[in-house]
Amino acid sequence: MSTILTILVALVVMGGIAWVLRFAGQQVTNGAPFFRDMSFGVSFGYVLGVVVLAWLAWGFMQSRSSDPAIANKFFFLGVAIKGFVIFSIAAWLFRLLGRTVGTDWTRKMFRQMPLTASFGILAIIVYAIFAIFAGAIAPYGQDEIIQGVAANIIPGGDPAMGGDPAFPLGTDQIGRDILSRLIYGAQNTVGIAFITTMLAFFLGGSLGFLAAVVGGWTDQILSRGVDVLMAIPSLIFALLLMTIASVWSSRLGIPLTVFMVLIIALIDSTRVFRLARAVGQNIVVMDYIEAAKLRGEGMGYLVFKEILPNATAPLLAEFGLRFCFVFLTIASLSFLGVGIQPPLADWGTMVRDLAAFINFAQFAPLAATAPLLAASAIALLTVAVNFVVDWMLHKTSGLKE
């Protein structure tokens, strides 16, 4: 109750400050358009922004406090802020590097690149390096239960708080190094999600364009088929197919993961199909398609030369989103026990395995951060991919701000 009251009082106080800010601005600048046309909501937004920034700064100072109890509470906030600042500077330097090194074309590209895009590209490169060289970078194996080391070491590496400098991110319930599992997880999760998304786009995209160009019965059959697939709740459908596949996989000797990729790709391709068909239909009515048809061009030329280049922008945007959804699907399947099989490390599974620790947030803030590590790995990659996709969208569609 008192919490709600505090928040209410804070909101009212902030509202008052916002009003005063706007009024003062109008008086001091003698009615400059910026303050004159400012609505109360905008003014409140500025105040709220300042308050949030102040809280972050305060939290950062707290994380450097000499009292370990307070410092621990804000330990990961401090790490996140430090990481964000360092990474932003790195992204800026990365862009600077790109502007001076390379061919004319790449230099021009980097010159026009917003900082968010170089942030995203840098993040993706780092992820890719971790995924490719996981074996060399990770201090331990992904399924290695380290002998003589206790399970559930707290992240942070501070012995006073139950950490261990050898395991900076701690160990999980059965004593595996979380850092190593995160690094291997990049290999498993990102690799599989990427392949799955590509497959879904190849399948859904080509069929969608085909339906748009040919129309008539082909379109009807494909679209109704997709409707049927979409009518079944996707997670339950995937679960059903995975159950069938688990029988086949042992009989045929093909790893279950291959089936999982195919099944998720099939289910996700229905969404891509719909988008590709809708976009394709808008392009097919253009006069240049009619001109190509009247020239006597074949289907392949129409789809790949005339339609695809004009459909890249919406498809790219969808790719960014779809990639993240595939992540989540894999995580949910793993949670239900049919996805990526233990002992392979997978971020989704790691979140689920450590999820119970979040309940300790009030008593042991550091322990509660354990499940958030894998979650933030997913979040960061999602944001990075979408930064890059947004930028490509602006470039290919010629959109201005």
Place this chain on the structure above:
Amino acid sequence: MTDTLLKMRGVKLEGRSDETWNPIINGVDLTLAKGEVLGLIGESGAGKSTLGLAAMGFTRDGVRISEGSVEFDGIDLLKASAAVKRGLLGKRIAYVAQSAAASFNPAHRLMEQHVEGPTQHGVMSKAESEADGIELYRKLRLPDPESIGFRYPHQVSGGQLQRAMTAMAMSCRPDLIIFDEPTTALDVTTQIEVLASIRDIVEQFNTAAIYITHDLAVVAQMADRIKVLLKGDEVETADTRTMLSAPTQEYTKSLWAVRSFERPLKAPVIASAVPSVSVQNVDAAYGKVPVLHDVSFDMHEGRTVAVVGESGSGKSTTARCITGLLPPTSGQIAFNGEVMPADYRKRSKDQLRQVQMIYQMADTALNPRMSIGEIIARPVQFYMGLTGKQKRARVDKLLDQIELEPSEYYNRLPSELSGGQKQRIGIARALAAEPKFIICDEVTSALDQLVDEGILRLLARLQDTLGLSYMFITHDLATVRAIADEVVVMKDGRVVEAGPKAEMFKPPHHPYTDLLLSSVPEMDPDWLTNLLQERGVDNIGDAAVGKM
């Protein structure tokens, strides 16, 4: 001057592209008295619309007013607060956009949108405003004024929609209305109705107006004064009559002289000659809706047949039948005496090659992701099988033929070209197939007059050198005068009248041809007044068309 309503002084506008601000308007002065109509003319890109919007103190995204002042009835619009401007726009200053269809909200009825302004500004109550709306619809001669307001925008025709939008602009009895090319998208017969309605209502309420258009004949009917713009600069301003009779600037004179292009008459067709394309008793339908009824006409080598009629008359459908996109339900198409398969998919590559098309909207006719070189090279490679250097040489020659410098344009994208240049690329793509017959579907209707003339001259020259025959679909009779050898008039899917051009422009006409011909605006400022008197004010437009 106490009755000055709008005063713009040294207005400079800049547009943002490639991270810099580029000038659009370089310091234009504009003064408008109460109840005066000012015509603003110039080619596209001259900054007419931008200036028109600036008169409301408004700019589109990416455009800013960098200098100057806009004073409306003593209020400085550039310094006024958002709240003050909200009170003025819609109430005292209204705007009528070019495309009414795109400006109405398709999800609401006309009347709902009409009453929004007056009720929002507190001028009238909803009931009063509805009654007033019906009155305005009546004044604008909309059919069935009591109930038309309860239709959705897609349920009325383009001309009616444009008048409904004018009514909406009038709803608060503004002091100033800005008309941005309100009739450009309309047929000549519809245009007259809209022009007459707008002129009437502006006179009745003594409203001042800025009338933006690129059509000189239209502006001559509407405006008291004309201001000519060229690339963001004012060329000259004068009374309409003075401007028409004695323009002082070279550019204005060139605008006035444009309509002089006309090709010499050709000898009549020899009766026994085999037509290069013959449309024989064609009926066609979209689904179950019949569109063409027994359409027959011939087109001969080296000649141009103009097909005219208002939109919905079946001109483009006939073209679709010829190209094979819409197989006729009965009748046939013959090329050089040989009957062609009705469906384009059943035609051989060589048959397809012989019929080429140039489209109205060059924007949608060229793939925006292909370079000019690729666009023209594709038919060269596809039909002629040329590759490598030979292909490049052929494309260069084609670019030469359409008067564009090959080295400069080969690698450009369509978006980097002007409207007229894009249309030339469309022509080059058609020529690349080395056809005998080209269908030109309203190729000049989206272009400015000067550019339009350039395209027509190019087409005429190509016809003379290559012996092409054209089917020229248009609703613009000035274009017909300029380029046609024979004319086919269509209405409601039927051929109303057909014959050599010289006969068609001489009376006696079929009544519909007469209506079409008399609806083409002329430069004479009294033309509209006289025409309305001749037709009788009460039965212009819909009524006149309906009677036939």
